[in-house]
Ligand SMILES: Cc1cc2nc3c(=O)[nH]c(=O)nc-3n(C[C@H](O)[C@H](O)[C@H](O)COP(=O)(O)OP(=O)(O)OC[C@H]3O[C@@H](n4cnc5c(N)ncnc54)[C@H](O)[C@@H]3O)c2cc1C
């Protein structure tokens with residue numbers, strides 16, 4: 001059996017949970033889903049629409065707001081009770097925080113951030129990126145079940161979900177939490193002050209990465225942006241270094257954009273960057289490494305030194 | 320505050336990596352190495368906490384003998400001493416093994432705070448710190464962008480998806496995984512490099528009973544999923560061709 005751990009906040013399911021469910025349905029084994037919260041009944045009922053054996057509503061007042069201690073304790077009890085072969089989760093920030101500890105508590109390990117499954121010689125293996133997306137690896141969990149696997153967001157299509165003919169049974173799963181078991185206390189999530197620049201409205205974006213080497217070279221990128229009538233954006237390290245303000249950052253912890261034209265200059269194409277821009281209509285990549293993962297999402301690619309290529313593009317636009 | 324910082328030695332970003340003959344790891348024998356990027360931010364955060372609260376910063380690294388390089392670098396940047404867990408098998412080990420090796424080496428030190436990076440640039444498990452917290456039996460929080468410490472408690476700012484954040488409090492001892500960009504890095508000075516030579520480095524053998532929880536069967540270059548038109552030629556020719564394509568084909572400018 002595959003146990004899927006779904007994620008919700010304030011009664012709203014995380015969409016990525018449907019993707020983990022699709023991954024589970026494709027294993028050809030019975031699927032059970034569990035979701036935790038203060039009173040997760042409504043979310044559990046929503047999950048019951050999927051073609052699954054049953055849904056567990058793991059409710060407890062202490063689980064109303066997520067904490068790693070609370071979720072590890074609760075799901076350790078759920079997994080021990082359900083005794084699944086596999087435990088699937090979406091690789092969200094919340095999963096990254098509690099799932100490795102949950103697996104470790106049960107003496108197991110988590111195969112994280114997988115993009116697919118791949119049986120090999122009778123062994124179950126999962127495909128996961130390594131070296132910032134330059135390679136992928138087939139990784140097999142070792143030791144006895146259950147094996148824990150998390151899937152990268154977007155690796156499975158939520159619309160491939162099989163729905164049940166009638167709603168699956170929902171069961172309440174009672175957890176006991178020792179007093180003092182939860183050491184973290186969480187405040188309400190918040191957003192920083194409104195972004196000064198709204199890149200989502202830009203028609204064209206020239207984005208720069210660490211290939212630019214130094215802040216003093218940014219004027220080159222700005223000249224190209226001006227010539228194209230584009231906004232300047234960046235990968236995270238450029239903003240981390242303070243070379244450009246944070247509100248110019250594209251990616252999972254920055255803005256998500258889909259302009260008509262996205263030029264990526266000296267950006268390697270790590271998944272956290274790609275999720276913020278791969279919906280762009282036309283993507284151009286300039287990178288001196290012919291194997292940089294950015295070329296996998298690019299429509300046009302130039303392998304070369306951006307310090308040669310960018311001035312040449314500016315000149316060609318002028319001609 | 321007695322602070323441990325876990326740093327991993329990884330292949331330099333710019334190194335042209337190839338898969339090795341067994342197809343289960345990369346050819347890294349002649350590679351150049353550096354400190355995993357978020358770990359540099361974790362070290363900087365530890366140094367700042369020590370400056371504010373007093374105490375000690377101990378850098379911890381697990382790996383083959385070559386990992387001594389990142390330990391020296393951390394000492395040159397200001398860490399007070401080091402614990403290096405040595406084992407050839409640790410270079411490509413999974414997070415359970417590395418966390419097990421680190422836990423055995425630091426358990427008796429009684430650190431108030433353990434900092435790690437949020438993720439390694441090579442294996443990218445995003446797990447070693449979290450598993451280490453479980454093995455040490457201390458609370459943890461991940462992807463941290465600010466740390467406030469007072470009276471045996473921490474209040475930390477956690478990054479969530481899509482520009483959201485959250486403050487979380489917990490007692491010490493605790494473990495935090497640090498996100499890149501939490502602070503501005505300082506670099507080693509000549510004085511620091513000289514001082515590092517006299518700092519204590521405790522080298523311990525990796526525990527013998529570490530068991531992996533997962534195995535790499537094969538590493539390969541990912542299959543291409545999109546038709547990319549690669550434009551070659553001199554920079555001038557390629558640029559002219561690109562501009563033409565963007566105007567006439569893609570109609571993007
Ligand atoms: C939880 C989490 C959230 C994250 N959120 C984000 C996010 O929102 N946005 C984001 O961007 N990243 C994010 N990251 C970081 C991400 O994983 C990568 O580390 C980052 O995107 C790499 O930036 P880069 O491509 O600029 O740098 P590198 O990976 O260092 O790539 C530099 C590239 O420039 C090329 N290059 C070098 N010199 C030249 C030259 N002269 N000419 C042409 N090319 C050259 C190199 O070949 C290389 O491909 C996040 C990471 C984590 C773990």
Ligand SMILES: Nc1ncnc2c1ncn2[C@@H]1O[C@H](COP(=O)(O)O)[C@@H](O)[C@H]1O
Pocket residue numbers: 325326327328355357358379380381382409414417421434435436437438439440442443444445446447448
């Ligand atoms: N071999 C190691 N030695 C010391 N610290 C490590 C090692 N491997 C991982 N870490 C720490 O754990 C963090 C997460 O690594 P990973 O789980 O590999 O993504 C890194 O940023 C380091 O701080």
